[in-house]
Amino acid sequence: MKNKSFLFISCDEAKLICDKAQYNEATSWEKLKLNLRYLWCHVTQAYVSKNKKLTKSINSSKIECLKNSEKKELKEVFHEELEKQHH
Amino acid sequence: MSKHQLDPNKWIDRYSDYLYNFTITRVNDREIAKDLVQDTFFASLKSMKNFKGEASERTWLISILKRKIIDHYRKINSKKGKAEVRMDFKSDDDIEGNWLEERVADAQYQTAEDKIINQELGDAIFGCLDKLSKKQATVFRMKTIEKLETETICNELNITSSNLWVIIHRARIAMAECMEKNWF
Numbered sequence: 001m002k003n004k005s006f007l008f009i010s011c012d013e014a015k016l017i018c019d020k021a022q023y024n025e026a027t028s029w030e031k032l033k034l035n036l037r038y039l040w041c042h043v044t045q046a047y048v049s050k051n052k053k054l055t056k057s058i059n060s061s062k063i064e065c066l067k068n069s070e071k072k073e074l075k076e077v078f079h080e081e082l083e084k085q086h087h
Numbered sequence: 088m089s090k091h092q093l094d095p096n097k098w099i100d101r102y103s104d105y106l107y108n109f110t111i112t113r114v115n116d117r118e119i120a121k122d123l124v125q126d127t128f129f130a131s132l133k134s135m136k137n138f139k140g141e142a143s144e145r146t147w148l149i150s151i152l153k154r155k156i157i158d159h160y161r162k163i164n165s166k167k168g169k170a171e172v173r174m175d176f177k178s179d180d181d182i183e184g185n186w187l188e189e190r191v192a193d194a195q196y197q198t199a200e201d202k203i204i205n206q207e208l209g210d211a212i213f214g215c216l217d218k219l220s221k222k223q224a225t226v227f228r229m230k231t232i233e234k235l236e237t238e239t240i241c242n243e244l245n246i247t248s249s250n251l252w253v254i255i256h257r258a259r260i261a262m263a264e265c266m267e268k269n270w271f
Contacts, residue, residue, distance in 0.1 A: 015256060016252055016256065019252060019255055019256050019259060020252065022259075023230060023231075023234075023237075025237065050263045050267075051259060051263065053263070053266075053271065054259060054262055054263045054266060057208060057212070057266060057270065057271075058212060058231055058232070060205070060208070061205055061208040061209050061212055062205060063108050063208075063209045063212055063213070063232055064107065064108050064111050064232070065104040065107060065108060065228055065232045065233065066103055066104055066107050066121070066124075067233065068225070068229065068243065070121060071099060071103055071104075074099055074103060074121070074124070074125055074128075075099045075100075077125065078095075078098070078099055078125070078128050078129070078132075081128075081129055081132060082095055082096070082132065085132060
């Protein structure tokens with residue numbers, strides 16, 4: 001039983017590893033366990049497929065966004081302006 | 088038909104990333120893009136009385152931003168006295184093949200069609216991002232779009248690594264479902 005859990009993972013664990021893999025943060029050992037489960041688990045297969053599709057779309061869109069600090073700065077100056085308008 | 092309402096208190100959270108992404112693809116300069124987005128929010132605040140409620144808040148903000156971008160290029164061009172033409176030749180020694188026509192199909196340039204598809208895809212992604220909770224959207228944006236390290240995000244948001252992965256997991260499920268409806 002112990003040996004089985006050593007290699008076989010739950011569906012939730014597989015999803016977590018799959019998420020990490022999208023950011024290249026899954027270890028080789030984790031990927032091996034994910035691949036094993038992927039062979040027979042339809043839920044894992046569906047999740048991996050959707051997750052990969054999402055990653056591919058986001059990467060191909062090349063979208064960019066403001067950094068948190070930039071957004072905070074923008075929020076501050078904008079709210080100052082907003083306050084001025086209220087007075 | 089109900090008319091759209093403006094809520095400037097939520098503009099930065101809801102639209103700053105979308106407006107920034109729209110701008111950066113057109114001006115290719117982070118600082119200029121940031122300034123144009125800020126100018127847009129200020130100008131929108133002053134023009135609130137002119138908002139008729141026929142367009143959505145986002146469409147209205149984009150229309151103001153577009154004018155700001157046009158003004159920006161007009162200003163540059165009037166300074167230079169001519170229209171700016173961006174050319175990116177591969178090498179100076181390539182004299183024989185130095186014809187613009189040969190550069191048209193260069194793979195490094197996006198076609199107009201690619202740009203439209205990317206813009207639409209970007210719109211769909213930001214539209215879905217807007218439907219996430221604030222916390223999920225922030226973590227997802229930092230990890231997926233800004234591509235920050237897990238540790239950096241955890242330190243900045245004061246969350247544990249396990250928290251981060253739970254938030255990412257929920258955000259990815261919601262994003263995938265939303266993209267399934269709106270894009271795939």
